[in-house]
Amino acid sequence: MPRSTIARIDTNAIRQNYRRALALGNGTRAMAVIKADGYGHGIRDVAVALKDEAPKFAVACIEEAHAIREAGVSQPVVLLQGPHSDQDIGTSEAEGFELVIHSEHQLNWLDQQAVVPVLWIKVNSGMNRLGFSPADLEGVMARLEAAGHGQKITGFVTHFACADDPSSDFTAQQTDCFARAVAPWPHLEKSLGNSAAHFREGQSLYDWSRPGIMLYGASPMINTFGPDLDLEPAMTLEAELTSVRTIQAGEAVGYGGSFKATQETRMGIVAVGYGDGYPRHAGTDTPAWVNGRRIRLIGRVSMDMLAVDLNNAPNAKPGDRVELWGKNISVDEVARHAGTIGYELLTGVTVRVPRVRE
The missing domain is CATH 3.20.20.10 (Alanine racemase)
Incomplete structure (x- = not known):
């Protein structure tokens, strides 16, 4: 069974954003x-x-x-x-x-x-x-x-x-x-x-x-983030939680142990990493979204996975879908945490991530 890390492409959002350009152009062709x-x-x-x-x-x-x-x-x-x-x-x-x-x-x-x-x-x-x-x-x-x-x-x-x-x-x-x-x-x-x-x-x-x-x-x-300009996100990068565990205060996560828990933390592993185009420099506190709740990354992004703090999403479990950016988390916000721009993140999603047109 293929890994479920995908990029959902909302073609209607692309059309709506094009119409927004026309409206702002006030008669200019685009x-x-x-x-x-x-x-x-x-x-x-x-x-x-x-x-x-x-x-x-x-x-x-x-x-x-x-x-x-x-x-x-x-x-x-x-x-x-x-x-x-x-x-x-x-x-x-x-x-x-x-x-x-x-x-x-x-x-x-x-x-x-x-x-x-x-x-x-x-x-x-x-x-x-x-x-x-x-x-x-x-x-x-x-x-x-x-x-x-x-x-x-x-x-x-x-x-x-x-x-x-x-x-x-x-x-x-x-x-x-x-x-x-x-x-x-x-x-x-x-x-x-x-x-x-x-x-x-x-x-x-x-x-x-x-x-x-x-x-x-x-x-x-x-x-400025796209939604601030009445632009509709056209790509949702999502992957599933593959593991959930609890770590104790003082325990470290991931390469280099760059994150150390200050309290008991319910932690999840998400099946996406820089091998998929997710930015390696997006570290602790970069937002993500699961089950209607905003969560945060913790530690370093690996090639094929990353860790998230699930204390704000206590019911999240393996198999649940995590949005890395899209309708709820602006790609521009993720880019800010990674020290880059949304252009680089969108164009950098690699070929091993299937695009699913909606």
């Missing part, structure tokens, strides 16, 4: 970002869940775009990193993939092509990862026109560095930089809004926003 295997939720399942909602999808690379087609979803797919080889250009034109162009070597590949797909031009507005500087944009556009590709340029994109921080004014600076850079081409579309930008009051999202983490119910904002 391309659903489903890269990294749908942020760990299963790219094919997410694409199918949103095929009647999203007019366009966005991914990181062509392998992810192919997975969307394999799921029978035909909407345009934007490759946010553009082509990784010249062969990606012809494939993208044939499959209806749209390419974000951000570098000189990609322009060189385009120079060699007679036919190219729809193109987006990335502007470096201050994040300094990818994109052409505003000063170089006129030359890039002239080069594409000279190569005969001008009619394939649909618009411009940029990406925010600090939109998750409401106290930062850098997003306003980037927005202004982007607006000035693309002003000579008012007929072309614009996309600059990531998930966090949806929650910044007064932030323009222009023609296309790009909701990502918010689709899965986790918060894109610092010091």
